[in-house]
Amino acid sequence: MKFGVVVFPGTWSDKDCLRILGPVMGHEAVSIWHEETDLQGCDAIVLPGGFSYGDYLRAGAIARFAPVMGSIKAFAERGGLVLGICNGFQILLEAGLLPGAMLRNESLQFRCQWTYLRVENAATPFTQLCQPGQVIRVPISHGEGNYFADEATLDALEASGGVLLRYCDAYGNATPESNPNGSRRNIAGIVSPGRNVAAMMPHPERCGEAILGGEDGRLIFGSMVAALAGRRSVAAV
């Protein structure tokens, strides 16, 4: 499988993504500079975390106009797998590829900590190696991850299985205390109606090796690999 990791000025988690996808999990992973429009034949695209364009105006607001974003939008419209992580989530929201917006954390503090996440929808290319309701442990690192959408949008998201991950405690209870940023309904990750565009604030690329304190991040990328392998075998029949 070939993964493309998009790099904007100010992206900071691209090396972690390249590492887990490349040497750790054994796939081809290439950097794609934001000024490029050629996605290099990648099977999936990752928009990593960071502070693209310094978060000027709003996080992700400027990045969405980068040349590469036109190609990614077309790729997504063709059904290509796109995963946004942290700043990548903010960019996908600003680009209108996913619903909602990000606000400053309710605490006004930058939060860098481990979180527990409950897998709300395990029937997606990003979570298919998980069990429904499984609790995974993935770190966050953001100051603007307070997911907001109006009630009607949230209801539609819930009803359509669009909520991918929810902040919870170690036992899977989505409590106010386990919500690190004030996100509406403890939402940590969402997925598009077509199930091919997903985004999450926590960083799966930072927990793919035991030495980093956890390996649950592999479940997300491993799910993408399994989904892509499934597509190939269907195409080959």
Next chain:
Amino acid sequence: MTNETPTHTTPTAETQPLWLARIRVTLKPVVLDPQGDAVLTGLHQLGFTDVTTVRAGKYLEVSLHAATEDAAATAVRQMCEKLLANPVIERYDFTVEAGDAIGQ
């Protein structure tokens, strides 16, 4: 997206008069504003106990060439819709005046 082009038809010509737009971007009332709440707490601690609400927002000054004030306003509205405000969480208003008194 990158292929979005401005839909206002006025060609940018430096011979056209300059206008100054003063743009306010604020959070919609339905959106909680922790920054405003923190400032409110600070004001209360300073003794300004009559203060009931604080909402924090953004203020931008944009200078642009346009044939008329209406044309300038149309362009600024498009800027707000496409970039300067996020309609999911924010609303905006602005004024347009002659001149380029940026920062004054």
